[in-house]
Amino acid sequence: MEDNKKLPNVGVNLKNQEPEETHIPSKNSGGLNISAVGFSEAGKELDVPEKSQPISSSELGIEADLKRAAMLFQQSEVGDAEAIYRKILDRDRSQPVALNMLGAIAYVARDYEQAIDFIKMAIIEDPEYATAYNNLGLVLGATDRHEEAIEALNHCLSLNSNDPIAHYNMGCSLLELRQFDSAMASANKAVTLAPDSIDNLILSARILHDGEKYEDAISVAEIILSRDTSRKLIHNIKGHSLELLGHYNQALESYSLALSIDPDDPETLVNLGHLFFSLGQLDSSIEVLEKVVENDPTNGAALKGLGYAYLSIGQIKAGMIALESRWLDQEYEHLYKDYMHLQWDGIQDLIGKTIWLWPEARPKDMVIWSSTIPQLSDRSKRCIVEVPPKFFPLFSRSFPDADLRETTKEIDQNLTVFDTHLPMGSLFLHSDIGPSSECDAFLVPDPVRVEYWRKRLAELGAGPFIGISWTSPFMNLSRAPNYTAIDDWKPVFGKKAVFINLQSGECQSDLEHAKQELGFEIHNFDDLDLYDDIDEVAALSAALDLVISVSTTVAAITAGVGTETWLLSWKESVWNNILHAPRGPKVVNFERSTVETWESTFMDMASRLTDRSSAIAR
Numbered sequence: 001m002e003d004n005k006k007l008p009n010v011g012v013n014l015k016n017q018e019p020e021e022t023h024i025p026s027k028n029s030g031g032l033n034i035s036a037v038g039f040s041e042a043g044k045e046l047d048v049p050e051k052s053q054p055i056s057s058s059e060l061g062i063e064a065d066l067k068r069a070a071m072l073f074q075q076s077e078v079g080d081a082e083a084i085y086r087k088i089l090d091r092d093r094s095q096p097v098a099l100n101m102l103g104a105i106a107y108v109a110r111d112y113e114q115a116i117d118f119i120k121m122a123i124i125e126d127p128e129y130a131t132a133y134n135n136l137g138l139v140l141g142a143t144d145r146h147e148e149a150i151e152a153l154n155h156c157l158s159l160n161s162n163d164p165i166a167h168y169n170m171g172c173s174l175l176e177l178r179q180f181d182s183a184m185a186s187a188n189k190a191v192t193l194a195p196d197s198i199d200n201l202i203l204s205a206r207i208l209h210d211g212e213k214y215e216d217a218i219s220v221a222e223i224i225l226s227r228d229t230s231r232k233l234i235h236n237i238k239g240h241s242l243e244l245l246g247h248y249n250q251a252l253e254s255y256s257l258a259l260s261i262d263p264d265d266p267e268t269l270v271n272l273g274h275l276f277f278s279l280g281q282l283d284s285s286i287e288v289l290e291k292v293v294e295n296d297p298t299n300g301a302a303l304k305g306l307g308y309a310y311l312s313i314g315q316i317k318a319g320m321i322a323l324e325s326r327w328l329d330q331e332y333e334h335l336y337k338d339y340m341h342l343q344w345d346g347i348q349d350l351i352g353k354t355i356w357l358w359p360e361a362r363p364k365d366m367v368i369w370s371s372t373i374p375q376l377s378d379r380s381k382r383c384i385v386e387v388p389p390k391f392f393p394l395f396s397r398s399f400p401d402a403d404l405r406e407t408t409k410e411i412d413q414n415l416t417v418f419d420t421h422l423p424m425g426s427l428f429l430h431s432d433i434g435p436s437s438e439c440d441a442f443l444v445p446d447p448v449r450v451e452y453w454r455k456r457l458a459e460l461g462a463g464p465f466i467g468i469s470w471t472s473p474f475m476n477l478s479r480a481p482n483y484t485a486i487d488d489w490k491p492v493f494g495k496k497a498v499f500i501n502l503q504s505g506e507c508q509s510d511l512e513h514a515k516q517e518l519g520f521e522i523h524n525f526d527d528l529d530l531y532d533d534i535d536e537v538a539a540l541s542a543a544l545d546l547v548i549s550v551s552t553t554v555a556a557i558t559a560g561v562g563t564e565t566w567l568l569s570w571k572e573s574v575w576n577n578i579l580h581a582p583r584g585p586k587v588v589n590f591e592r593s594t595v596e597t598w599e600s601t602f603m604d605m606a607s608r609l610t611d612r613s614s615a616i617a618r
Contacts, residue, residue, distance in 0.1 A: 062088055066097055078105055096126040100135060107139050115139045130159035134166045137173065146173040164193035164200065171203050180211035198228055205237050212477055214241035232258040236271055243275055244477045248594075251275055266292045270301045277309055278572050278594050285309045300328025311577040320429040323579070335360050337421070344420040346430035350380035356418035358386040359407055360425050363534075364580075367556035369424045370395065371442045371583050372431035376422075377401040384418055393535040394557075398444045428579060437583045441562030449539035457500070457543055460523055466497045467541065467558065468522065469549040473505025473531065481570045481594065483550050486510040486518070488598045491606035492548065493520035500544060502537070502554045504530035530554065548605070551575050551582065559584030566590060566605060568598070 069084035082105050088098040103118030116139050122132040133156035140149035150173050156166045171186035184207050190200040201224050208217035221238035224231060239254030252275060258268040269292045276285035286309045292302035307322030326332045337358055344355055355376060359366050366387065377383040377399065384403045387395055392404055422430070433439070457465045471483040493499070493514065501511065501524040515521050528536055534557065541547060541558040548566045549555035551573075559565040559582035569576045571591040581587075592601045 062092065062095065069098075069101065073101065073105070078108060081105065094121075094125045096122040096129050096132065099125065100129065100132045103132075103135060103139070107135070107142070112139055112143050116143075128159055130156045130163065130166075133159070134163060134169060137166070138169045141169065141173045141176065144176070146176050149173040150177075162193055164190045164197065167193065168197075168200055168203055171207065175203070175207050175210060178210070180207055183207045184211070198224055198231070202231070202234065205234060209237050209241055214245050214477065217241045229257070230261055232261045232265055232268060235261070236268055239275075240271060243278070248275065248279060264295065266296060266299055266302065270299070270305060273302065273305050273309075277305065277312075277574075280572050280593060282309050282313055286313075298325075298328055300325055300330070300332070304329050304332075308574045308577065311579060314435055316433075316435055316578060317429075319577075320426075320579070324426065324429065326425070332360075337423070339415070339421050341418060341421055343426075344422045344430070346426075348420065350376075350420075352381050353419040354382040354384065354417060355380045356384045356386065356415070356421040357427070358421060358423055359388075360423045362553070363388070363391075364551070364553040364556045364582075366391070366424060367443070367553060367560055368580065368583055369427045370399070371439055371560065372427045372433065373399045373402055374442070375431050376427065382418075390532050390534050394443060394445070394538050397446065398442060425579075433578065435578065437559075437578060437581050437587045437589075438585060439583050441560065441585055442583075443538055443557060443560035445538040445542045445561050446535060449536060450542045453540045453543035456525070457498070461498045464497050464545040465500055465543070467500045467502040467544045467547040467549070467554075467563075468492075469502040469504075469547075469552050469554045470510070471503065471507075471550065472552060482573050482575060484568060484598050486514055488602055489514075490518055491602045492609060493518055495606060495609045497609075498523065500540075501525070502530060502541075502547065502549065502558075504552075504554065551580070556582040558582075559587050562586065564588070568592075568601065568605075570594070 065084050065088050069081045069088075072078075072081040072084070082102065085098040085102050085105070088095050089102075092098075099118050099122035103115045103122065106112070106115035106118060116136065119132050119136045119139065123129055123136065126132070133152050137149040137151075137153035137156065140146070140152060150170060153166050153170045153173070156163060157170070160166070167186045167190040171183045171190060174180075174183035174186060184204070187200060187204045187207055190197070191204065194200055201220055205217050205220040205224065208214075208220060218238055218241050221234045221241070224234050225238070235254045235258035239251045239258065242248075242254060243251035252272075255268055255272045255275065258265065259272070262268070269288050273285045273288040273292070276282070276288060286306065289302045289306040289309065292299050293306060296302070303322050303325035307319045307326075310316075310319035310322060312319075327336045339356070341356075344350070357373070357376065370385075373383065373385060378401075382403060383401070384405055385395065385399070386405045386407045388407050392406075395402070395404055457463070468489070470486055470489060472479065475483070499520065499522045501507070501522045503510070511522050511524055525540075528540065530537055534553075537554060538557050538561050541554070541563050542561045544558070544563055546564050546566065547555065547558040548568070549558065550568045555565055555567060559567075562585055564586035565582060565584060566588045567582060567590065569581070569589055569591045571593045575581065576591070581589075590601050590605050592598055
């Protein structure tokens with residue numbers, strides 16, 4: 001390499017002063033999705049080391065041009081800076097600083113592939129160019145190639161372990177991979193190396209929030225706001241953390257402060273709309289979210305929230321239409337299967353056609369939505385339903401006119417067996433459904449296995465036999481209001497009945513607690529996998545006299561087979577609507593609002609259970 005290629009390895013670190021902001025998608029989604037993109041101050045003065053030999057005029061010319069281009073870049077005169085860097089490359093096509101800076105310029109223009117190409121060329125010319133590795137890591141992160149980004153950033157830190165910006169960028173990529181402990185370690189290192197950088201504290205707050213350490217996130221947010229109150233992102237992080245901890249008035253105050261900075265900020269308005277929804281203030285929620293959609297008809301988070309609000313006030317068609325835009329939301333966009341065949345619009349005649357129906361959500365929702373599969377089968381020549389293998393026995397028996405296929409994550413564009421397709425979440429939009437969850441039983445359990453379970457239940461006593469499910473095996477703070485604790489059930493356990501466990505996941509401690517502390521036994525069948533053995537769960541459900549459950553897959557199955565199901569619901573949940581609530585001929589809803597405990601709900605249920613148990617016993 002010629003001498004004039006050995007200028008100091010300086011350039012721009014592509015990190016901006018505040019990470020780009022985005023919304024908190026929903027109450028159950030668990031958090032913020034924030035991508036740190038942009039660049040920090042560029043064009044730092046080049047420190048040219050003293051040399052024992054004279055510097056050539058060519059080298060001095062390149063040095064001067066690099067300084068001038070860096071200054072122009074710092075002053076946002078990007079076009080002029082680019083012109084100089086390209087002239088430098090005309091003289092020396094392997095000049096690493098110029099290559100790195102052209103990568104930075106391409107990054108600013110969001111031409112990420114060109115940015116990667118330029119920065120990689122800079123690294124080829126100087127394999128010890130730490131800043132280029134750092135910039136490569138950030139650009140790769142911006143294109144969601146976070147594993148590659150981490151590899152590049154590790155190269156950078158092996159060359160300069162005390163680069164705070166590299167630690168920051170490492171923390172951002174680790175956060176996107178949800179490796180919270182490692183991300184926090186990188187953020188802490190960045191804070192230690194650059195304690196005056198608010199950026200590093202912001203990253204810490206983001207990691208703590210997404211890692212569900214909400215009290216710590218609030219503490220860091222308050223430190224940031226004590227230094228700079230203009231950070232609407234931080235007001236939103238603080239507000240959402242407060243909201244999830246149940247401090248609704250304080251959350252409203254934080255969102256209001258964010259809006260005082262930018263009254264039309266869509267991310268804050270979406271968060272505010274969701275808060276109003278959780279408080280049951282549906283008119284306010286709709287007003288705020290409609291404002292967002294009016295300004296941006298493609299805002300997926302606002303449209304999704306608006307859809308649930310419409311469903312909650314009984315505007316079923318409007319809600320379903322709004323939720324068709326769910327694929328615009330970051331929470332859903334990666335789930336869409338973009339087949340080369342057109343998605344069915346609900347209008348196209350399906351006579352003589354084959355339609356491919358594919359899942360998009362949790363097993364509970366698949367069970368609920370499957371209630372309308374027969375309608376689709378009747379309208380088409382052939383209905384192919386893509387489902388996980390554990391649904392095959394039950395769905396084959398329940399929907400004999402449908403052709404079941406095993407679900408896959410990958411899209412096979414070579415499939416020619418169908419004419420059109422539909423995600424299962426769109427079934428209700430194109431089906432004849434009423435405004436309530438009431439419908440005929442649509443799941444058909446194996447009658448032989450139903451009789452088997454009746455005999456096993458009879459061995460436990462005279463009954464009545466009541467199945468119960470109280471929580472979820474997948475728990476976090478945002479989902480918690482949908483579920484109960486085993487202690488909440490004490491009023492129900494006081495009634496004469498034989499209680500059967502329908503709770504999937506690890507629940508042995510709760511079963512022991514109920515027996516030892518509450519004085520009631522919940523019978524558990526150790527040989528039954530309540531999570532994966534869907535067909536056996538359906539058979540057991542059909543053998544029971546009554547099921548009391550929170551909104552789970554089990555509740556969807558018990559309601560679907562026609563067993564009377566008492567559903568414990570958080571009134572303001574996005575699951576408490578026609579789209580996500582278990583359906584069947586005998587579903588009874590018991591609700592509690594956001595600001596209430598479950599106590600009055602269980603007392604009401606216990607009172608009604610006295611009469612219901614007597615009727616069952618007779």
